[in-house]
Amino acid sequence: MTAAMPSRRRGLMLVNPKSRRGGAALEPVIARLEAGGIDVVVERFETPEEVSADIARRRHEADLVIVCGGDGTINSAAKGVLATGLPMGILPMGTANDLARTLAIPDDLLKAADIIVAGHQRRIDLGEVNGHPFFNVASLGLSADLARGLTPEAKKRWGKLGYGLAAIRVLASARPFRAQTIGDDGAAVTVKTLQIAVGNGVHYGGGTVIHEDATIEDGHLDLYSLELKNVWKFGLMLGAFRRGQHGAWDEVRTSKSTEFDIRTREPREINTDGDIVTETPAHFIIRPGAITVFAA
Secondary structure: OEOOOOOOEEEEEEEOOOOOOOOOOOHHHHHHHHHOOEEEEEEEOOOOHHHHHHHHHOHHHOOEEEEEEOHHHHHHHHHHHHHHOOOEEEEEOOOOOHHHHHOOOOOOHHHHHHHHHHOEEEEEEEEEEOOEEEOOEEEEEHHHHHHHHOOHHHHHHHOHHHHHHHHHHHHHOOOOEEEEEEOOOOOEEEEEEOEEEEEOOOEEOOOEEOOOOOOOOOOOEEEEEEOOOOHHHHHHHHHHHHHOOHHHOOOEEEEEEOEEEEEEOOOOEEEEOOEEEEEOOEEEEEEEEEEEEEOO
Protein backbone atom coordinates (compact mmCIF):
# COMPACT_ATOMS: atom_id res chain seq x y z
CA MET A 1 0.00 0.00 0.00
CA THR A 2 1.35 3.42 -0.96
CA ALA A 3 -0.23 6.25 1.03
CA ALA A 4 -0.74 9.72 -0.43
CA MET A 5 1.98 12.04 0.84
CA PRO A 6 2.06 15.84 1.18
CA SER A 7 4.51 17.71 -1.06
CA ARG A 8 6.87 18.25 1.90
CA ARG A 9 7.14 15.83 4.79
CA ARG A 10 8.73 16.35 8.20
CA GLY A 11 11.17 13.64 9.22
CA LEU A 12 12.45 13.17 12.77
CA MET A 13 15.86 11.48 12.38
CA LEU A 14 17.07 9.65 15.50
CA VAL A 15 20.77 8.75 15.43
CA ASN A 16 22.61 6.30 17.68
CA PRO A 17 26.23 7.56 17.66
CA LYS A 18 27.32 4.36 19.45
CA SER A 19 26.12 2.03 16.69
CA ARG A 20 28.73 0.33 14.48
CA ARG A 21 28.45 3.02 11.78
CA GLY A 22 27.24 5.74 14.13
CA GLY A 23 30.10 8.00 13.10
CA ALA A 24 29.25 7.87 9.41
CA ALA A 25 28.70 11.19 7.66
CA LEU A 26 24.96 11.74 7.32
CA GLU A 27 25.08 14.98 5.34
CA PRO A 28 24.77 13.24 1.92
CA VAL A 29 21.89 11.14 3.25
CA ILE A 30 20.08 14.17 4.64
CA ALA A 31 20.61 15.98 1.34
CA ARG A 32 19.08 13.00 -0.51
CA LEU A 33 16.07 12.99 1.82
CA GLU A 34 15.54 16.74 1.56
CA ALA A 35 15.82 16.62 -2.22
CA GLY A 36 13.07 14.02 -2.07
CA GLY A 37 10.74 16.30 -0.16
CA ILE A 38 11.55 15.42 3.45
CA ASP A 39 12.58 18.20 5.85
CA VAL A 40 14.88 16.51 8.36
CA VAL A 41 15.41 17.34 12.03
CA VAL A 42 18.30 15.35 13.55
CA GLU A 43 18.37 14.14 17.17
CA ARG A 44 21.29 12.20 18.65
CA PHE A 45 20.72 10.27 21.86
CA GLU A 46 22.83 8.75 24.61
CA THR A 47 20.51 6.07 26.07
CA PRO A 48 17.88 3.79 24.48
CA GLU A 49 15.20 5.14 26.81
CA GLU A 50 15.41 8.52 25.10
CA VAL A 51 14.30 7.20 21.70
CA SER A 52 10.63 6.37 22.24
CA ALA A 53 10.26 9.26 24.67
CA ASP A 54 11.53 11.65 22.00
CA ILE A 55 9.15 10.24 19.39
CA ALA A 56 6.20 10.70 21.74
CA ARG A 57 7.28 14.21 22.74
CA ARG A 58 7.66 15.38 19.13
CA ARG A 59 4.80 13.42 17.56
CA HIS A 60 3.03 16.59 16.33
CA GLU A 61 6.22 17.95 14.75
CA ALA A 62 6.86 14.98 12.45
CA ASP A 63 5.15 13.03 9.67
CA LEU A 64 7.63 10.15 9.88
CA VAL A 65 10.46 8.81 12.01
CA ILE A 66 13.86 7.81 10.59
CA VAL A 67 15.89 5.51 12.84
CA CYS A 68 19.65 5.39 12.28
CA GLY A 69 21.27 2.44 14.03
CA GLY A 70 21.13 -1.32 14.44
CA ASP A 71 18.43 -3.69 15.62
CA GLY A 72 18.74 -2.58 19.24
CA THR A 73 18.21 1.05 18.25
CA ILE A 74 15.17 0.18 16.13
CA ASN A 75 13.81 -1.86 19.04
CA SER A 76 14.17 1.23 21.25
CA ALA A 77 11.92 3.14 18.85
CA ALA A 78 9.19 0.48 18.81
CA LYS A 79 7.08 1.81 21.68
CA GLY A 80 7.25 5.33 20.29
CA VAL A 81 6.15 4.44 16.77
CA LEU A 82 3.50 2.06 18.14
CA ALA A 83 2.03 4.77 20.38
CA THR A 84 2.10 7.56 17.79
CA GLY A 85 1.30 5.59 14.64
CA LEU A 86 4.06 7.43 12.77
CA PRO A 87 5.60 5.47 9.88
CA MET A 88 9.23 4.43 10.42
CA GLY A 89 12.12 4.59 7.99
CA ILE A 90 15.33 2.66 8.66
CA LEU A 91 18.93 3.61 7.91
CA PRO A 92 20.84 0.43 8.86
CA MET A 93 23.95 1.46 10.78
CA GLY A 94 24.38 -1.46 13.19
CA THR A 95 26.28 -4.75 13.16
CA ALA A 96 23.64 -7.33 12.20
CA ASN A 97 20.84 -5.14 10.72
CA ASP A 98 18.46 -8.10 10.71
CA LEU A 99 15.22 -6.12 10.46
CA ALA A 100 16.62 -4.20 7.49
CA ARG A 101 17.53 -7.55 5.90
CA THR A 102 14.01 -8.86 6.50
CA LEU A 103 12.56 -5.76 4.80
CA ALA A 104 15.12 -5.83 1.94
CA ILE A 105 16.53 -2.44 2.97
CA PRO A 106 20.13 -2.19 1.65
CA ASP A 107 23.16 -1.37 3.81
CA ASP A 108 23.99 1.47 1.41
CA LEU A 109 22.59 4.48 3.27
CA LEU A 110 21.78 6.51 0.16
CA LYS A 111 19.81 3.60 -1.30
CA ALA A 112 18.06 3.13 2.06
CA ALA A 113 17.17 6.84 2.00
CA ASP A 114 15.71 6.39 -1.49
CA ILE A 115 13.28 3.81 -0.09
CA ILE A 116 12.02 6.37 2.45
CA VAL A 117 11.70 9.03 -0.24
CA ALA A 118 9.72 6.65 -2.47
CA GLY A 119 7.12 6.43 0.31
CA HIS A 120 6.03 2.80 -0.12
CA GLN A 121 4.68 1.57 3.22
CA ARG A 122 4.13 -1.87 4.73
CA ARG A 123 2.41 -2.83 7.95
CA ILE A 124 4.44 -5.39 9.90
CA ASP A 125 3.89 -7.45 13.03
CA LEU A 126 5.45 -6.68 16.38
CA GLY A 127 6.30 -9.30 18.99
CA GLU A 128 6.11 -8.59 22.70
CA VAL A 129 7.42 -10.38 25.78
CA ASN A 130 6.41 -9.23 29.26
CA GLY A 131 5.49 -5.88 27.72
CA HIS A 132 8.81 -5.45 25.89
CA PRO A 133 8.57 -5.22 22.07
CA PHE A 134 10.74 -7.08 19.57
CA PHE A 135 10.89 -7.10 15.78
CA ASN A 136 13.20 -10.05 15.14
CA VAL A 137 13.48 -12.57 17.96
CA ALA A 138 13.33 -12.97 21.74
CA SER A 139 15.26 -15.83 23.30
CA LEU A 140 16.70 -17.39 26.42
CA GLY A 141 19.66 -19.68 26.89
CA LEU A 142 22.63 -19.52 24.53
CA SER A 143 21.66 -16.27 22.81
CA ALA A 144 21.00 -14.47 26.09
CA ASP A 145 24.44 -15.57 27.30
CA LEU A 146 25.85 -14.34 23.99
CA ALA A 147 24.11 -10.96 24.29
CA ARG A 148 25.46 -10.51 27.82
CA GLY A 149 29.03 -11.23 26.73
CA LEU A 150 29.05 -9.23 23.48
CA THR A 151 29.87 -5.66 24.44
CA PRO A 152 29.15 -2.62 22.23
CA GLU A 153 32.93 -2.15 21.96
CA ALA A 154 33.36 -5.70 20.62
CA LYS A 155 30.55 -5.19 18.09
CA LYS A 156 32.13 -1.99 16.86
CA ARG A 157 35.63 -3.47 16.64
CA TRP A 158 34.88 -6.94 15.24
CA GLY A 159 31.50 -6.56 13.53
CA LYS A 160 29.84 -9.90 12.65
CA LEU A 161 33.08 -11.73 13.46
CA GLY A 162 32.50 -10.68 17.07
CA TYR A 163 29.32 -12.77 17.14
CA GLY A 164 31.25 -15.84 16.04
CA LEU A 165 34.04 -15.36 18.57
CA ALA A 166 31.58 -14.81 21.42
CA ALA A 167 29.48 -17.82 20.31
CA ILE A 168 32.47 -20.15 20.59
CA ARG A 169 33.04 -19.00 24.18
CA VAL A 170 29.36 -19.44 25.05
CA LEU A 171 29.14 -22.93 23.50
CA ALA A 172 32.20 -24.08 25.44
CA SER A 173 30.43 -23.43 28.76
CA ALA A 174 26.82 -24.18 27.73
CA ARG A 175 24.62 -26.24 30.07
CA PRO A 176 21.05 -27.36 29.33
CA PHE A 177 18.13 -26.17 31.46
CA ARG A 178 14.54 -27.30 31.91
CA ALA A 179 11.64 -25.18 30.72
CA GLN A 180 7.93 -25.47 30.11
CA THR A 181 6.37 -23.95 27.00
CA ILE A 182 2.64 -23.35 26.53
CA GLY A 183 1.07 -22.21 23.24
CA ASP A 184 -2.33 -20.74 22.51
CA ASP A 185 -3.86 -24.24 22.57
CA GLY A 186 -3.04 -24.50 26.29
CA ALA A 187 -0.90 -27.64 25.90
CA ALA A 188 2.20 -27.63 28.12
CA VAL A 189 5.47 -29.16 26.91
CA THR A 190 8.45 -29.68 29.23
CA VAL A 191 11.86 -29.59 27.54
CA LYS A 192 15.53 -29.88 28.45
CA THR A 193 17.12 -27.34 26.20
CA LEU A 194 20.11 -25.12 25.49
CA GLN A 195 18.05 -22.35 23.91
CA ILE A 196 14.46 -21.34 23.26
CA ALA A 197 13.88 -18.66 20.63
CA VAL A 198 10.59 -17.00 19.73
CA GLY A 199 10.69 -15.21 16.38
CA ASN A 200 8.46 -12.49 14.97
CA GLY A 201 10.48 -11.59 11.88
CA VAL A 202 12.62 -13.63 9.50
CA HIS A 203 16.28 -12.92 10.33
CA TYR A 204 18.24 -12.75 13.58
CA GLY A 205 21.86 -13.11 14.68
CA GLY A 206 23.30 -11.60 11.52
CA GLY A 207 21.18 -13.39 8.92
CA THR A 208 20.10 -16.66 10.54
CA VAL A 209 16.50 -17.53 9.58
CA ILE A 210 13.95 -18.21 12.34
CA HIS A 211 11.92 -20.54 10.08
CA GLU A 212 12.03 -21.11 6.35
CA ASP A 213 8.36 -20.09 5.96
CA ALA A 214 8.43 -17.13 8.38
CA THR A 215 7.47 -13.61 7.38
CA ILE A 216 7.09 -10.48 9.47
CA GLU A 217 3.49 -10.16 8.30
CA ASP A 218 2.14 -13.66 8.99
CA GLY A 219 0.38 -12.90 12.29
CA HIS A 220 2.07 -15.56 14.41
CA LEU A 221 5.24 -16.34 16.36
CA ASP A 222 7.72 -19.12 15.49
CA LEU A 223 9.33 -20.98 18.42
CA TYR A 224 12.19 -23.43 18.42
CA SER A 225 13.88 -25.28 21.25
CA LEU A 226 17.46 -26.52 20.80
CA GLU A 227 17.63 -29.86 22.63
CA LEU A 228 21.19 -31.05 22.02
CA LYS A 229 23.02 -33.52 24.26
CA ASN A 230 26.37 -32.69 22.64
CA VAL A 231 26.72 -28.94 22.08
CA TRP A 232 29.40 -29.44 19.42
CA LYS A 233 26.84 -31.10 17.15
CA PHE A 234 25.52 -27.59 16.69
CA GLY A 235 28.37 -27.04 14.23
CA LEU A 236 26.82 -29.65 11.91
CA MET A 237 23.48 -27.84 12.10
CA LEU A 238 24.68 -24.33 11.24
CA GLY A 239 23.73 -24.56 7.57
CA ALA A 240 20.20 -25.66 8.44
CA PHE A 241 19.86 -22.78 10.91
CA ARG A 242 21.04 -20.26 8.32
CA ARG A 243 18.33 -21.51 5.93
CA GLY A 244 15.62 -21.82 8.57
CA GLN A 245 15.46 -25.60 8.09
CA HIS A 246 16.65 -26.56 11.59
CA GLY A 247 13.24 -28.13 12.39
CA ALA A 248 14.27 -31.10 10.23
CA TRP A 249 16.73 -32.16 12.97
CA ASP A 250 15.41 -34.42 15.76
CA GLU A 251 17.16 -32.23 18.32
CA VAL A 252 15.13 -29.12 17.39
CA ARG A 253 11.52 -28.79 18.47
CA THR A 254 9.46 -26.19 16.59
CA SER A 255 5.95 -24.74 16.92
CA LYS A 256 3.83 -21.78 15.82
CA SER A 257 1.36 -19.80 17.91
CA THR A 258 -0.10 -16.35 18.46
CA GLU A 259 1.16 -16.46 22.04
CA PHE A 260 3.49 -18.48 24.25
CA ASP A 261 4.21 -18.79 27.95
CA ILE A 262 7.66 -19.99 29.00
CA ARG A 263 8.42 -20.96 32.59
CA THR A 264 11.67 -22.08 34.19
CA ARG A 265 12.55 -23.22 37.70
CA GLU A 266 14.89 -20.27 38.24
CA PRO A 267 14.47 -16.92 36.46
CA ARG A 268 16.39 -16.85 33.17
CA GLU A 269 17.28 -13.71 31.24
CA ILE A 270 15.56 -12.96 27.94
CA ASN A 271 17.26 -11.22 25.04
CA THR A 272 15.13 -9.18 22.61
CA ASP A 273 16.78 -8.01 19.37
CA GLY A 274 20.22 -8.17 21.01
CA ASP A 275 19.55 -6.69 24.46
CA ILE A 276 18.64 -8.30 27.80
CA VAL A 277 15.32 -6.74 28.87
CA THR A 278 13.38 -9.18 31.07
CA GLU A 279 13.37 -12.72 32.48
CA THR A 280 11.17 -15.78 32.93
CA PRO A 281 8.34 -16.42 33.61
CA ALA A 282 7.63 -14.90 30.21
CA HIS A 283 4.46 -14.22 28.23
CA PHE A 284 4.89 -13.71 24.48
CA ILE A 285 2.23 -12.24 22.19
CA ILE A 286 2.01 -11.04 18.60
CA ARG A 287 0.59 -7.66 17.54
CA PRO A 288 -0.34 -8.18 13.88
CA GLY A 289 0.25 -5.22 11.55
CA ALA A 290 1.11 -2.97 14.48
CA ILE A 291 3.91 -0.92 12.88
CA THR A 292 4.09 0.94 9.58
CA VAL A 293 7.52 0.94 7.89
CA PHE A 294 8.99 2.24 4.66
CA ALA A 295 10.20 -0.74 2.62
CA ALA A 296 10.83 -1.71 -0.97
